[in-house]
Amino acid sequence: MTKRLLLAELLLAEGIGRVRARQMAERIELIKRKRRPKKLKPITRNRAAVRAARASLAKAVKTVFDKQRPKIAAQITTLRDELTELTELTKMSDDEARAIAEQVLAKLNLAAWATLVPEVQQLLLAITEDGIRVAFGQIGVAPSLEITEQVNLRAVEWATARAAELVGMRVNAAGEFVVNPNAQWAITDGTRTLLRADVVRAIEEGTSTADLAGALEESYAFSADRAETIARTELAHADVAGNLITYRDSGVVEGKEWLLGSEHDDDDECDDAAAMGVVPLDDDFGGIGDPPAHPKCVCDILPVLATDA
Numbered sequence: 181m182t183k184r185l186l187l188a189e190l191l192l193a194e195g196i197g198r199v200r201a202r203q204m205a206e207r208i209e210l211i212k213r214k215r216r217p218k219k220l221k222p223i224t225r226n227r228a229a230v231r232a233a234r235a236s237l238a239k240a241v242k243t244v245f246d247k248q249r250p251k252i253a254a255q256i257t258t259l260r261d262e263l264t265e266l267t268e269l270t271k272m273s274d275d276e277a278r279a280i281a282e283q284v285l286a287k288l289n290l291a292a293w294a295t296l297v298p299e300v301q302q303l304l305l306a307i308t309e310d311g312i313r314v315a316f317g318q319i320g321v322a323p324s325l326e327i328t329e330q331v332n333l334r335a336v337e338w339a340t341a342r343a344a345e346l347v348g349m350r351v352n353a354a355g356e357f358v359v360n361p362n363a364q365w366a367i368t369d370g371t372r373t374l375l376r377a378d379v380v381r382a383i384e385e386g387t388s389t390a391d392l393a394g395a396l397e398e399s400y401a402f403s404a405d406r407a408e409t410i411a412r413t414e415l416a417h418a419d420v421a422g423n424l425i426t427y428r429d430s431g432v433v434e435g436k437e438w439l440l441g442s443e444h445d446d447d448d449e450c451d452d453a454a455a456m457g458v459v460p461l462d463d464d465f466g467g468i469g470d471p472p473a474h475p476k477c478v479c480d481i482l483p484v485l486a487t488d489a
């Protein structure tokens with residue numbers, strides 16, 4: 181440590197500049213690290229910060245579910261009535277009902293879900309930043325002020341983009357939220373899928389808005405269970421995103437390994453990813469990306485330092 185500081189000071193004195201001196205000091209840190217390989221421990225997903233954020237996010241999502249449920253029931257019956265105005269519902273074939281259900285689902289306006297964005301963004305950011313902080317501890321690197329600023333900026337970018345994507349939106353160049361047809365794992369898309377059977381039934385049986393709203397109370401689409409799963413999965417996403425920001429910007433991490441979660445009973449894509457062993461930091465594990473790979477996935481990544489490879 182003393183040697184490193186001395187050299188950095190020397191470079192500064194020579195007028196080489198602060199940035200160059202810091203780069204030099206970081207390289208020395210890296211060389212020291214190469215001489216002392218060590219096995220890194222995984223970061224626990226069950227730490228207090230993540231648990232607290234998970235409870236808050238699940239609650240925020242459930243609140244929107246409860247508020248939106250009767251409104252969505254009303255939207256569904258209104259759209260159904262418009263689309264089947266001249267049709268006698270009882271004489272409709274299954275195929276016709278299913279075709280109309282698709283139109284109803286496509287026309288469902290879920291824009292109100294964007295009200296979730298600010299809170300989601302804040303919670304994702306908190307855990308991305310926490311994921312950055314604990315990852316620096318994990319790899320044993322104290323970030324410089326410059327790197328700290330850089331990683332915080334990346335955390336904000338990531339959390340903002342993901343919060344928008346979660347409700348089927350994206351942020352455009354002007355900073356406005358616009359509909360994102362390519363959103364991955366959007367709650368809005370998931371909701372359409374989960375409502376399909378209820379919409380078909382509402383068409384076939386001519387269900388009233390009140391009855392449909394009642395039926396939707398039993399639907400997984402608006403359940404506490406789903407809110408919890410969304411919160412758990414999104415925060416796992418944020419945590420790993422934070423870890424990766426650290427690994428990339430630290431300059432000491434060369435690769436990563438997929439750490440199979442303890443809750444994996446059946447073989448799935450996670451097992452395949454784990455079987456790949458150490459891969460480069462930007463590798464996408466055979467196309468599935470970093471964990472979580474699916475809702476409720478408890479897998480993780482482990483960084484591999486230059487020395488461990």
Ligand SMILES: [Zn+2]
Binds near residue numbers: 477
């Ligand atoms: Zn998994």
